[in-house]
Amino acid sequence: MADSARAAIAVNRYGLGARPGELLHAGEDPEGWLGAQLAASPPRVAGAGLRASADILSQALELRRERRAARAGDAPASADAAVVMKIGQLFRPIYVDEATARIRTALATDRPFLEHLTYFWTNHFAVSVDKVAVLGVAGSFEREAIRPRVLGSFADLLLASTHHPAMLLYLDNQTSVGPNSLLAQRAERRASERRLGINENLAREILELHTLGVAGGYTQKDVTSFAEVLTGWSIGAQFGRLPGGVPGQFTFRPEMHEPGAKSVLGKRYADDGVGQAVAVLQDLARHPATAHFIATKLARHFIADEPPPQAVEHLQRVFLDSSGDLPSVYRALIRLKESWTQAFSKFKTPGEYIVSSLRGLEIPDDYAPKAFASFALLGQRIYAPGSPAGWPDRGADWDGASAVMKRIEWADALSQKLGSHRDAASLAPQWLGAGMSTATHASIARAASASQALTLLLTAPEFMRR
Amino acid sequence: MRSIKRRDFLCTGALAAGSVLFTSRIAFAGSGTRPRFVFVILRGALDGLSAVPPYADPDYARLRGEVAIPSPGAAGGALKLNGLFALHPSLAFLNECYGAQELIVFHAIASPYRERSHFDGQDVLENGCARAHAVQTGWINRALAALPAQSSARRGELGIALGQNVPLVMRGPAPVASWSPSKLAALDEDTLQRITDLYSADPLLSQRLADALATQSVAEAPQDEPMMAGADEHAPAQLLAAREQPNAKGGAPYKEIIHATARFLKSDDGPRVAVFDALGWDTHANEGGAQGQLAARLAGLDAGLRILKEDLGPVWRDTVVMVVTEFGRTAAVNGTRGTDHGTGAAAFLIGGAVHGGRVIADWPGLSARALYQGRDLAPTTDLHSALKGVLADHLQVSTRALESTVFPDSAGSKSLQGLLRA
Numbered sequence: 001m002a003d004s005a006r007a008a009i010a011v012n013r014y015g016l017g018a019r020p021g022e023l024l025h026a027g028e029d030p031e032g033w034l035g036a037q038l039a040a041s042p043p044r045v046a047g048a049g050l051r052a053s054a055d056i057l058s059q060a061l062e063l064r065r066e067r068r069a070a071r072a073g074d075a076p077a078s079a080d081a082a083v084v085m086k087i088g089q090l091f092r093p094i095y096v097d098e099a100t101a102r103i104r105t106a107l108a109t110d111r112p113f114l115e116h117l118t119y120f121w122t123n124h125f126a127v128s129v130d131k132v133a134v135l136g137v138a139g140s141f142e143r144e145a146i147r148p149r150v151l152g153s154f155a156d157l158l159l160a161s162t163h164h165p166a167m168l169l170y171l172d173n174q175t176s177v178g179p180n181s182l183l184a185q186r187a188e189r190r191a192s193e194r195r196l197g198i199n200e201n202l203a204r205e206i207l208e209l210h211t212l213g214v215a216g217g218y219t220q221k222d223v224t225s226f227a228e229v230l231t232g233w234s235i236g237a238q239f240g241r242l243p244g245g246v247p248g249q250f251t252f253r254p255e256m257h258e259p260g261a262k263s264v265l266g267k268r269y270a271d272d273g274v275g276q277a278v279a280v281l282q283d284l285a286r287h288p289a290t291a292h293f294i295a296t297k298l299a300r301h302f303i304a305d306e307p308p309p310q311a312v313e314h315l316q317r318v319f320l321d322s323s324g325d326l327p328s329v330y331r332a333l334i335r336l337k338e339s340w341t342q343a344f345s346k347f348k349t350p351g352e353y354i355v356s357s358l359r360g361l362e363i364p365d366d367y368a369p370k371a372f373a374s375f376a377l378l379g380q381r382i383y384a385p386g387s388p389a390g391w392p393d394r395g396a397d398w399d400g401a402s403a404v405m406k407r408i409e410w411a412d413a414l415s416q417k418l419g420s421h422r423d424a425a426s427l428a429p430q431w432l433g434a435g436m437s438t439a440t441h442a443s444i445a446r447a448a449s450a451s452q453a454l455t456l457l458l459t460a461p462e463f464m465r466r
Numbered sequence: 467m468r469s470i471k472r473r474d475f476l477c478t479g480a481l482a483a484g485s486v487l488f489t490s491r492i493a494f495a496g497s498g499t500r501p502r503f504v505f506v507i508l509r510g511a512l513d514g515l516s517a518v519p520p521y522a523d524p525d526y527a528r529l530r531g532e533v534a535i536p537s538p539g540a541a542g543g544a545l546k547l548n549g550l551f552a553l554h555p556s557l558a559f560l561n562e563c564y565g566a567q568e569l570i571v572f573h574a575i576a577s578p579y580r581e582r583s584h585f586d587g588q589d590v591l592e593n594g595c596a597r598a599h600a601v602q603t604g605w606i607n608r609a610l611a612a613l614p615a616q617s618s619a620r621r622g623e624l625g626i627a628l629g630q631n632v633p634l635v636m637r638g639p640a641p642v643a644s645w646s647p648s649k650l651a652a653l654d655e656d657t658l659q660r661i662t663d664l665y666s667a668d669p670l671l672s673q674r675l676a677d678a679l680a681t682q683s684v685a686e687a688p689q690d691e692p693m694m695a696g697a698d699e700h701a702p703a704q705l706l707a708a709r710e711q712p713n714a715k716g717g718a719p720y721k722e723i724i725h726a727t728a729r730f731l732k733s734d735d736g737p738r739v740a741v742f743d744a745l746g747w748d749t750h751a752n753e754g755g756a757q758g759q760l761a762a763r764l765a766g767l768d769a770g771l772r773i774l775k776e777d778l779g780p781v782w783r784d785t786v787v788m789v790v791t792e793f794g795r796t797a798a799v800n801g802t803r804g805t806d807h808g809t810g811a812a813a814f815l816i817g818g819a820v821h822g823g824r825v826i827a828d829w830p831g832l833s834a835r836a837l838y839q840g841r842d843l844a845p846t847t848d849l850h851s852a853l854k855g856v857l858a859d860h861l862q863v864s865t866r867a868l869e870s871t872v873f874p875d876s877a878g879s880k881s882l883q884g885l886l887r888a
Contacts, residue, residue: 404675
């Protein structure tokens with residue numbers, strides 16, 4: 001395939017859609033352009049007022065303490081509702097600021113492949129803001145756990161994700177208690193009506209969604225056992241039932257941890273407290289099923305909905321040979337001939353569609369707060385996949401009639417706003433390069449107005465895909 | 467997505483000036499009234515030979531073939547203006563205005579632009595210069611900037627753009643307002659048709675689009691009409707019929723924009739000059755004649771202008787509406803029952819302040835010899851002359867400003883006199 005065609009694939013499918021000039025730049029050496037983005041460590045996300053998860057959560061915990069106090073006394077129900085509202089009021093603007101910073105980064109970055117990989121991993125280790133507990137920390141989760149490790153090892157990513165308060169809250173591990181833990185024994189002695197025990201949500205999702213995959217060969221026994229391993233992985237608080245630790249930060253609570261050696265996937269893990277789960281996670285991270293699962297997801301995301309088996313096998317092998325060194329896997333991915341054979345093989349998600357549109361049109365990044373609402377409008381609210389499985393990744397999940405029509409209407413509205421400020425005829429080759437069809441070219445050339453030409457470019461079959 | 471004010475979006479220096487909230491009150495010299503001016507841009511090139519058929523021209527019917535509008539008096543015939551010209555039968559309101567002497571029809575009119583690109587043609591139409599991309603400001607804005615200021619401060623801008631975009635004609639040093647409906651709007655039929663065409667080679671997207679449109683047509687169907695009730699073999703035909711009626715929703719396509727225009731212009735402290743545009747005039751195929759694609763669009767425009775007059779009420783007396791397009795279309799019908807990009811166009815000046823009931827045209831004729839480059843209606847009236855006449859007599863823009871800043875290349879374009887009522 002000619003370099004010009006490869007460049008179109010590089011900027012559209014691997015990047016976030018071409019900003020004007022980017023395609024030309026990538027065209028000199030598309031694979032090299034992608035590879036170079038993996039060289040330096042990931043940049044931090046800038047944004048005034050972005051706060052650390054621990055800071056946000058400790059403030060929320062303080063509000064929760066007020067709520068508990070109100071409940072304990074004779075305070076009316078309205079007082080309780082008022083505190084719930086206060087937590088929402090605390091989280092909502094933080095969420096919007098985080099989402100806005102994410103959009104700004106997407107519009108401004110000159111390492112779009114790296115940013116795209118960040119999205120991939122955030123979606124892989126999904127938390128969703130429709131659970132209010134994580135509304136305030138979904139963005140900081142991405143900034144703290146995911147971004148800094150996208151160019152590290154898979155094991156580091158997995159550990160960071162599992163350690164992060166957002167994940168612990170999202171999958172309910174912060175209150176999971178070993179049935180034979182000190183805390184459970186204490187409760188039993190006091191004949192507490194509240195039964196303490198494990199919550200296997202996090203353990204199951206790690207096995208099913210983060211590592212081995214649903215067909216990865218684990219059993220319910222493994223889930224239960226792994227959940228026991230994970231007991232004690234919690235969040236620090238100053239007050240409440242479980243004081244101790246740094247408020248809002250990961251805290252291992254030995255009194256909640258199920259004592260004893262445990263067996264996961266046939267391997268026995270001695271109990272050394274917090275290290276027991278770390279050991280399991282490290283083994284999971286280099287398990288062949290994990291390698292296969294990650295290879296499949298990467299190939300599905302970057303090559304095609306139904307990726308060629310030989311491509312998946314190759315990535316799996318590289319993953320295993322490199323002990324999950326992610327840059328090695330990414331480099332293997334962009335070297336695969338299958339990565340460059342079929343242009344526009346993926347139907348864009350709404351988020352990809354919006355980001356690529358805004359990048360292509362060189363929308364200034366101060367537009368980010370306004371772009372924020374577009375994601376929800378087109379069906380992909382930021383940080384809200386709605387499930388720990390993350391957003392789905394096949395065309396059929398996104399190309400419904402109403403979704404397509406919404407996208408067209410959104411594109412047309414944007415085009416009308418921009419009107420003659422953008423020239424679709426000169427942008428089209430800079431977005432689509434050699435991938436532009438003659439029909440798209442002709443349609444844009446024949447448009448009756450500048451804004452109509454932009455609509456036709458934005459809604460062109462090629463631009464609906466990447 | 468919420469509406470975005472252009473100045474939030476593309477901060478040119480000129481628009482940043484819009485952040486100055488207090489602009490000076492304009493005194494319209496020598497008149498006790500406050501003139502209103504509405505500029506309507508028909509983007510895509512209106513076919514002037516169908517909108518204003520020169521029915522008595524000996525070459526008209528022959529050249530136009532199946533898109534020719536029948537002569538006045540025939541079935542579906544044009545609405546007679548004089549011995550040579552008529553209005554398209556869809557333009558009932560304009561015809562009433564003509565009878566009330568509130569409409570001037572211009573024909574064989576053109577801006578200085580002589581090529582056939584929509585974008586450049588519209589650029590010249592709006593920038594007020596002799597060539598495309600000469601400046602980044604528009605003549606209406608420069609005219610507003612040139613008006614004499616009065617010292618009493620009043621909040622608000624004199625100009626407003628209706629729609630999501632501030633068009634070039636309204637951009638420039640004078641602060642202008644903009645307004646648009648805030649929710650995602652359905653696409654205009656022309657754009658939708660083009661997307662449908664663009665998707666024809668893409669089975670997935672064409673199917674999805676067809677599905678979405680079918681759903682919409684059901685959603686929009688009047689409650690008392692049974693939709694495709696048990697008549698499978700008729701369903702495709704019904705869908706087609708629904709798609710071919712551009713204004714299936716009922717009423718004028720610009721209804722919301724026009725209501726808003728009137729609201730703004732009637733307001734005591736509101737703007738005096740409004741601009742909006744309408745798409746869908748690029749009738750390369752299946753243009754239709756007395757009925758069909760263009761007829762429906764003209765009917766929508768006509769209905770919109772009627773609403774404007776009704777909404778404006780007594781303010782109509784002080785109003786001038788100018789309706790223009792970037793260029794005309796070929797004199798002859800093409801091979802796809804439509805017309806291609808041409809040169810000489812038609813334009814309308816409507817309103818209670820217009821000295822109307824006239825056609826202003828130095829008619830060149832449609833003979834092979836008379837056609838511009840052998841294909842287009844030859845331009846014989848200078849659009850800049852007409853615009854200068856309107857700006858001078860209606861908005862009281864000084865001759866000096868008209869010659870120097872508003873239409874800088876127009877020394878040769880003599881201002882048309884007497885377009886407004888004395």
